[in-house]
Amino acid sequence: MNADIYIELPGTADAAPRLAVRRANALVPAEFESYQVSGRPKAIAFAPALSVAKFQVPVAAKSEAEARKAALYAVEDDLAQSVEDVHILLGPRQPGRNLRDIYVADKALLLHWAQQLQSAGLGHAEIVPEASLALAPGTIFDFGDRLLIHGEAGTLGADRAWPEGVLMEILRKSGLSNSNVTLANALETLAALEARAPGIRLTETRSAGAAPVGNTFRRWRLAGLLALAAAAIWIAAIQFEINSLRTSYQQQDAQARGIYRQQFAGAPEPGDIHAEVRRLSAATSGKAAGDFLGLSAAVYEALASRPGAQLRQLQYSDQDASLRAVVRFASASDADAFRAALEAAGWSAQTETLTDLSPGTQAAIIVRTAP
Known part of the structure; x- marks a missing residue:
């Protein structure tokens, strides 16, 4: 009525x-x-x-x-x-x-x-x-x-x-x-x-x-x-995740710049630290060191052959000299191929997590100097 x-x-x-x-x-x-x-x-x-x-x-x-x-x-x-x-x-x-x-x-x-x-x-x-x-x-x-x-x-x-x-x-x-x-x-x-x-x-x-x-x-x-029942819980989680990701990126970028200033004291700081890493890696001959610069260069080199991949986060650990790279791929097989490319280049690469995002897959991969 x-x-x-x-x-x-x-x-x-x-x-x-x-x-x-x-x-x-x-x-x-x-x-x-x-x-x-x-x-x-x-x-x-x-x-x-x-x-x-x-x-x-x-x-x-x-x-x-x-x-x-x-x-x-x-x-x-x-x-x-x-x-x-x-x-x-x-x-x-x-x-x-x-x-x-x-x-x-x-x-x-x-x-x-x-x-x-x-x-x-x-x-x-x-x-x-x-x-x-x-x-x-x-x-x-x-x-x-x-x-x-x-x-x-x-x-x-x-x-x-x-x-x-x-x-x-x-x-x-x-x-x-x-x-x-x-x-x-x-x-x-x-x-x-x-x-x-x-x-x-x-x-x-x-x-x-x-x-x-x-x-x-x-x-x-x-x-x-x-x-709002379960919906509100994961809505809030998404918002916190976005804020956390943004903060994490800022922290990692600041960390990268700090390491750059330590390694190249007195040199002008580049506007795009990631582009500078790629440039330095291209000029590096032989096996790179297992520090942030060398490991991140290895990650960028492996990503170059996977144009559809999106780098989401880089996190370097001084404690065990490892780099945690979070990357989004089109599929799980692309994530495996990325890890294989790192290993083929002489690095140790282990998949920490593999998350189905439907569509796509997000992988967290730990990169270290090979023993």
Whole structure:
């Protein structure tokens, strides 16, 4: 059944909800702050997927009270705040399965939304998590400020403000790298999905008093809302990995330059230290020494025959005079060929790790002077 009014709840404390009113067969946008409600129209407010976390856990219990306790225990470690500060809602039982969907929202956030709705005379609106709506598998909606995705791990949201590399990794891990992205109006799309298959209703939130929510709401936002089940865990891991990789590269570049200054005291420091390493290696006759300069020269020489390979990191260890090279290849066989080229040139090369990136392979190879 269609509602008379649809509201898109904000994901930040300083933003206003968006509102649309049904006129005949169309939704007409209206200003939330100035809209005057007449009577008690049927209203549905959609909560963004980034603000209401969705978990799916096995729950075997005889009663709903026991199921709720079991579900809360299962997700407690994944929450970004105390369980006393969150509202938990169990999804319906699934025939033949003990898996249950669990929706988790911060109580301060729900109170904030309720106050916004009440200020417009829409305190009776039903709040529906957009993550509970039935999306076809493989769907990617771009609502402008966020993505709503149905991938291999189910439905999740992604903030458009996140780095492009993070968004691409989310799509890849959701099995949607080659899927089409549909640019869509959020309210029109969510209203259509709700009319087709109604989503979960969060418990009604009423507030007789206007309790302050600023501090708890900010704590909620600064904690990254809630951990978005497994998705949020690896999204955060990707962001940390990107930052770590960037920092590591800067550290290795600084280390290379420091070694260059030690070896060539008083000489002008080259703008591209890696190009200078290649130049020096080309001028070096015989077997290079097992220091950073010699080992990195060997790595660059071996890479020269593999134009598709991408050098990601070089890390030199003074303790055992070894160089750890992290390289991305098109395939595992290319990684083996790279290692073989090093060995053919008289170096000791051992594969430390080999990671399937689909597509491509990333290898960490330890290079030393051959005994």
